[in-house]
Amino acid sequence: xMTANWSYPTAIKFGVGCIKELAEHCKAIGMQKPLxxxxxxxxxxxxxxxxxxxxxxxxxxxxxxxxxxxxPNDKNLAAGLAAYKEGGHDGxxxxxxxxxxDLGKTIAFMAGQTRPVWDFEDIGDWWTRANPEAIAPxxxxxxxxxxxxxxxxxxxxxxxxxxxxxxxxxxxILPSVVICDPELTVGMPKVITAGxxxxxxxxxxxxxxxxxxxxxxxxxxxxxxxxxxxNLPRAYQDGNDLTARAQMxxxxxxxxxxxxxxxxxxxxxxxxxxALYNTHHGMTNAVVLPAVLRFNRPAIExxxxxxxxxxxxxxxxxxxxxxxxxLRESVGVPDKLAALGVDNSxxxxxxxxxxxxxxxxxxxxxxxxxxxxxxxxECI
Numbered sequence: 001x002m003t004a005n006w007s008y009p010t011a012i013k014f015g016v017g018c019i020k021e022l023a024e025h026c027k028a029i030g031m032q033k034p035l036x037x038x039x040x041x042x043x044x045x046x047x048x049x050x051x052x053x054x055x056x057x058x059x060x061x062x063x064x065x066x067x068x069x070x071x072p073n074d075k076n077l078a079a080g081l082a083a084y085k086e087g088g089h090d091g092x093x094x095x096x097x098x099x100x101x102d103l104g105k106t107i108a109f110m111a112g113q114t115r116p117v118w119d120f121e122d123i124g125d126w127w128t129r130a131n132p133e134a135i136a137p138x139x140x141x142x143x144x145x146x147x148x149x150x151x152x153x154x155x156x157x158x159x160x161x162x163x164x165x166x167x168x169x170x171x172x173i174l175p176s177v178v179i180c181d182p183e184l185t186v187g188m189p190k191v192i193t194a195g196x197x198x199x200x201x202x203x204x205x206x207x208x209x210x211x212x213x214x215x216x217x218x219x220x221x222x223x224x225x226x227x228x229x230x231n232l233p234r235a236y237q238d239g240n241d242l243t244a245r246a247q248m249x250x251x252x253x254x255x256x257x258x259x260x261x262x263x264x265x266x267x268x269x270x271x272x273x274x275a276l277y278n279t280h281h282g283m284t285n286a287v288v289l290p291a292v293l294r295f296n297r298p299a300i301e302x303x304x305x306x307x308x309x310x311x312x313x314x315x316x317x318x319x320x321x322x323x324x325x326x327l328r329e330s331v332g333v334p335d336k337l338a339a340l341g342v343d344n345s346x347x348x349x350x351x352x353x354x355x356x357x358x359x360x361x362x363x364x365x366x367x368x369x370x371x372x373x374x375x376x377x378e379c380i
Contacts, residue, residue, distance in 0.1 A: 004213050007171070009151035009257055014180040014249070016242060019141065022051055022093070023058030025177040029137045031091035033061050035084050037104030038096040039068040047143060047184050051095060063087050065107075068096075071165070071274050071281070072103040073158040077117060080107040084136075091137040094175065097196060098147030098281065101140055102155040105173050108136040109155070122154055122169035122358060132172050140175035143184045145235075145248035146196025146282050148203060148256025150178045156271075163275045167358050180253065182246040186239055191283070193239065194331035197232040197248055199282030201225055201327075202266055202289060203255030208307065209300045210262035210362040217261035222310055224254030229311055229327065236331045262362030265292045265354075269375060272353035279340045286333040287340065291378040292363075293321055295371065299364035337380045347376045 013021060026034050034055060042048050043066035056062040065083045068076050084092075084107055094104025110117055112134025119129055140150035149155070154169040188196070204224035207217055228251040234244035269292070270284040297304075301317045308320040315322070334340065351372035354360060360367045 002213050006214065006216065007153065007260065009253065010174050010176060010178060012151070012178045012180055012253065016183050016246070017181060018179055019051060019181040019184060020054065022054045022139065022141065022179060023060055025139055025179065026055070026060055026091065026093065027058070029091070029139070029176045031060065031137055033063070033087070033089050034091045034093050034139070035063045035065055035087060035089040035107070036093040036095050037065045037068065037080060037107060038100040039070070040066050042066070042096050042100065042143065045187065047187065048095065051093070051141065055093070063089060068099050068103045070099055071158045071278060072099050073160045074117065075160050076103055077106055077110065077157060081110055084111055091139070093139050093141060095141045095143065097142070097144035097192070098149050101142060101147065101149040102157065105138055105140070105149065105175070106155045106157055106168060108138045109168070109170055109173050111136045117157065117168060118159070118166060120168050120170060122167040127170045130170050132170070135170070135172045138175040139177045139179065141179045141184070142249065142252065144188060144192060144196040145185055145245065145252040146199035148200065148252045150175060150180070151253045152256045158275050164353060165271045165275050180249045182242050182249050185245045185249065186242070188239065190236055190239070190332065193236050194333060195280045195282035195286065196252070197228060197235065197282070197331065198286035198328070198333060200248065200252040200255045201228040201232065202285045203259050203263070204228065204251070206264040206266055206362070207255070207258035207261045209296065209303060209364055210264055211364055212262045212362060214261035217258045220254050221258035221261070222307065224251045224258060225307065226311055227251040227254070232327070233330045263359035264363035265295065265360065265367050265375070268354045268357040268360035268363065268367055269372065269379070271357050271359070272350045273337065273342055275353070276346060276350065277340065277342050279342065283333065284337070284340065286328055287335070287337050288375070288379045289324060289328070290321070291375050293324065295375060296364050342380055344377065344380050347373050347380070350376055
């Protein structure tokens with residue numbers, strides 16, 4: 001059925017050194033006292049302190065909240081909301097990788113709401129329950145090249161009691177301005193460069209493969225994969241390669257735009273693993289990718305043949321599969337989830353969570369309890 005609702009990103013300021021524009025963009029959307037939200041690891045880093053210096057020099061204060069877990073949860077959200085309200089803030093600078101961006105966006109979204117955050121899960125029209133006038137303005141500053149949350153209208157928050165990841169959606173969660181400065185990604189450790197970069201590639205790949213109708217998203221996914229495939233190994237080998245870093249930032253944003261079309265079993269399998277074992281999301285995606293490709297082959301072989309040709313890979317599906325194995329090896333992705341601390345003691349629980357994950361419905365081959373369990377056995 002050629003019926004769909006499409007949305008595209010916001011204002012993106014892209015280029016080396018454009019972080020210097022942070023304060024002027026905050027002021028332009030009405031912020032006078034922003035709260036910069038990032039994760040614990042980034043809080044003391046020079047790039048974060050420089051961003052705070054820029055805000056302070058412009059008379060916007062120097063407020064920081066960094067109590068953000070790798071998979072942000074409702075407890076982090078409660079603490080962030082308390083800091084936002086106690087500080088009398090009027091906007092959020094969401095700064096960092098997926099965790100800092102997602103939690104920052106959620107704090108801004110929830111700053112003036114009266115209902116619990118779970119009432120706005122991405123189910124049906126639940127987003128209409130929110131008061132849009134109570135959503136604080138957001139400037140997003142990614143420091144990794146993977147999640148693409150900077151151009152997204154949703155966040156992912158872990159429910160701390162059930163250990164399930166929930167997608168929270170509202171159109172106004174989309175940041176008003178995005179600052180993409182490739183220099184901010186130069187200091188990423190190799191393992192984070194690999195995990196976030198594979199996440200960007202897989203966002204594009206799953207969006208490309210899902211059967212939903214979105215030809216514009218599908219085209220963006222193709223080019224996003226080309227950029228990631230060609231530049232991730234370069235960024236991994238030489239973290240100071242600003243051209244490769246810039247191309248990866250573009251690929252990350254393109255992946256998040258493309259996955260409006262949908263995602264699939266890679267994400268459906270990875271989300272429960274991240275929630276229960278606290279693994280890095282992008283690296284988890286990268287580990288489970290080969291098994292999902294094999295599972296989906298009957299439904300996607302023709303599309304993968306076209307993709308392989310676009311990427312300059314010979315041999316159709318088999319050539320592409322081999323290229324993915326080589327890409328994973330070149331950036332240090334482990335072959336099995338056991339290397340990330342995952343064991344087979346909770347496979348049934350993981351599978352039950354995977355089949356109801358919001359991304360499962362986009363998989364080209366229906367994901368069942370039995371097939372999910374078999375995929376986990378292959379991956380662990």
